[in-house]
Amino acid sequence: MTEEKVKVLIIGSGPAGYTAAIYASRAGLNPVLVTGGEPGGQLTTTNDVENFPGYPEGINGPAMMVDLQKQAERFGTDIRYGLVTSVDFSGYPHKAVVDEKHEITADAIIISTGASAKxxxxxxxxxxxxxxxxxxxxxxxxxxxxxxxxxxxxxxxxxxxxxxxxxxxxxxxxxxxxxxxxxxxxxxxxxxxxxxxxxxxxxxxxxxxxxxxxxxxxxxxxxxxxxxxxxxxxxxxAIGHKPNTDIFKDYLDTDESGYLLVEPGTSKTKVEGVFVTGDAADRVYRQAITAAGSGCMGALDAERFLAAKEFEMAQ
Missing domain, CATH: 3.50.50.60 (FAD/NAD(P)-binding domain)
Incomplete structure (x- = not known):
């Protein structure tokens, strides 16, 4: 198995993952984003998106995800097509395995794996x-x-x-x-x-x-x-959604439906350096705009966490 060390790993794409990538890359964190099995998330199955601010004429869902991907790449995000098949949050830094053959060790991990409608x-x-x-x-x-x-x-x-x-x-x-x-x-x-x-x-x-x-x-x-x-x-x-969180359940708390739990008002989980954004934690709103907003939160929380870590190590 090949190995690699990165500063920030974003697991999953969609509005949350790509927004987290935009903010993290602009902050100089050199994020790596692994798209997941459905690059672009649920919006790739939507024809027209008319309620996302900034698109007065509406936009095709897959086209919107391409725009977000290009914006993330413009600032230097390393976007890779693959699926994170397992994680290990038992120590620090954290580890994730992509396609069962490549291990990535990361100082901060942002989970943006979303949920799938039933x-x-x-x-x-x-x-x-x-x-x-x-x-x-x-x-x-x-x-x-x-x-x-x-x-x-x-x-x-x-x-x-x-x-x-x-x-x-x-x-x-x-x-x-x-x-x-x-x-x-x-x-x-x-x-x-x-x-x-x-x-x-x-x-x-x-x-x-x-x-x-x-x-x-x-x-x-x-x-x-x-x-x-x-x-x-x-x-x-409207028979429910299933959050794509199974690989995290050994390390992170979930509610009865499998949604990951975060510290209220933040994207922080109980594990230091692991953050959750988008529909993986949101069972209430499940909108592209709220997912994007939480992606911003995840990147800012990760940036502050890493800055505090660097300060701590410098003492």
């Missing part, structure tokens, strides 16, 4: 991704303003997405697998009291209908087995 696993769902199928109503709901849509899920996130869509869509169909919701009582009441939200209890989505765009869904009643089709234009999956 989907139903339907072939039709995958076929119509970004053509009416989405996992983020706040991101994509605007494109379905004035059109009928559906939300699948039963938790707080699903309820929030349904309520958000109910403000801009004439009809929102909420597909709930059981005869009850997991959402908090207050969120359930809001959904039930919304005149244009129709809840389909004990129902599962069998197929998303359409060829080049969503035209409807076929649902099945889990009790009677009866099937029905609902015409609509947008299908939003």
């Amino acid at each position: 989907y139903l696993g339907l072939e039709s769902e995958a076929k119509l991704m970004n053509q009416g199928v989405s996992a983020c109503a706040v991101c994509d709901g605007f494109f379905y303003k004035g059109k009928d849509v559906a939300v699948v899920g039963a938790g707080d996130t699903a309820a929030e997405e349904a309520l958000y869509l109910a403000n801009i869509c004439p009809k929102v169909h909420m597909i709930v697998r059981r005869d009850e919701m997991r959402a908090s009582t207050i969120m359930q009441e809001r959904v039930k009291n919304a005149a244009n939200i129709e809840i389909h209890w004990n129902s599962s989505t069998e197929e998303v209908l359409g060829e080049n765009e969503v035209t409807g869904i076929r649902i099945v009643d889990n009790v009677s087995g009866e099937k029905s089709e609902i015409p609509l234009s947008g299908f939003f999956v």
